[in-house]
Amino acid sequence: MKRITVIFYLAFFSGYLFIADNEVSIDQSGATFNLDVEQLGAGNLVGGSDAVAGTMTALDLDGATMTLDINQIGDANKFRGDITADTFTGFFEFDGNSNIFDVQIDPNNTFGADSSNLQVNITGSSNDMSLDQALTSMASSLDLDWTIQGDTNTIDADIDIDGATNYMNIDGDDNTVNYNGDGFAGGYFHLTHDGNNREITVTQASTQDNDWLKITSDGNNGTFCIIQNDQGTSTSCP
Numbered sequence: 098m099k100r101i102t103v104i105f106y107l108a109f110f111s112g113y114l115f116i117a118d119n120e121v122s123i124d125q126s127g128a129t130f131n132l133d134v135e136q137l138g139a140g141n142l143v144g145g146s147d148a149v150a151g152t153m154t155a156l157d158l159d160g161a162t163m164t165l166d167i168n169q170i171g172d173a174n175k176f177r178g179d180i181t182a183d184t185f186t187g188f189f190e191f192d193g194n195s196n197i198f199d200v201q202i203d204p205n206n207t208f209g210a211d212s213s214n215l216q217v218n219i220t221g222s223s224n225d226m227s228l229d230q231a232l233t234s235m236a237s238s239l240d241l242d243w244t245i246q247g248d249t250n251t252i253d254a255d256i257d258i259d260g261a262t263n264y265m266n267i268d269g270d271d272n273t274v275n276y277n278g279d280g281f282a283g284g285y286f287h288l289t290h291d292g293n294n295r296e297i298t299v300t301q302a303s304t305q306d307n308d309w310l311k312i313t314s315d316g317n318n319g320t321f322c323i324i325q326n327d328q329g330t331s332t333s334c335p
Contacts, residue, residue, distance in 0.1 A: 122156075123156045126160060128162055132166065133168075162183070162185075166188045169191050174193065176198050178202075189215075191219050191224060193221045194221045198224070201230075213238075217242070228254045230257065243263075243264065243266065245265070247272075252276075279302040285309045290316070297314070299312075
């Protein structure tokens with residue numbers, strides 16, 4: 098088993114702040130791989146080996162049974178990931194504002210992305226989060242948990258469902274959620290929201306199967322669009 102831990106930080110010396118944005122480029126192939134990356138400060142990047150300074154391509158991880166722990170604390174950080182894995186465990190934590198999280202997991206059904214366990218924790222405002230899971234395969238037994246605290250965040254999740262569960266807990270105003278779950282087996286989505294001026298769009302389209310949705314939202318002013326379609330007539334929101 099391989100394990101890598103990477104820690105970067107910004108420090109104060111004699112009253113001066115030395116600022117140097119950190120960039121981590123990773124291209125890994127092989128099974129039973131564990132990776133921990135922690136970045137402290139603003140403007141940090143985590144991505145792939147084809148990146149050049151200031152322009153980050155997606156981190157590339159290929160293999161079964163992998164664990165990835167990304168912790169970025171600060172503003173204007175970016176994490177881009179292209180992960181091909183089975184039995185994948187991911188913990189993603191972002192504390193700060195205007196961060197970007199853009200990840201796709203096994204989009205071409207190399208391993209099937211089965212039995213993944215993902216946890217995404219976001220604290221801050223104006224963050225842009227995008228997660229694509231098994232877009233042409235089946236995210237069998239996926240356990241996905243989101244905790245978002247802050248305002249004006251955007252969360253996009255696109256999952257090819259196969260008995261997956263998706264729990265999302267949001268506390269803050271002016272947040273936007275776009276969730277699309279399709280596939281050939283039922284999916285479970287539970288959204289708890291507290292805040293004003295929210296915009297929530299949920300599409301569940303497990304072909305000829307059952308989907309389950311529960312939304313508990315407390316706040317003023319908002320737009321909700323809910324579509325459930327098991328291969329029936331095409332529907333859309335106004």
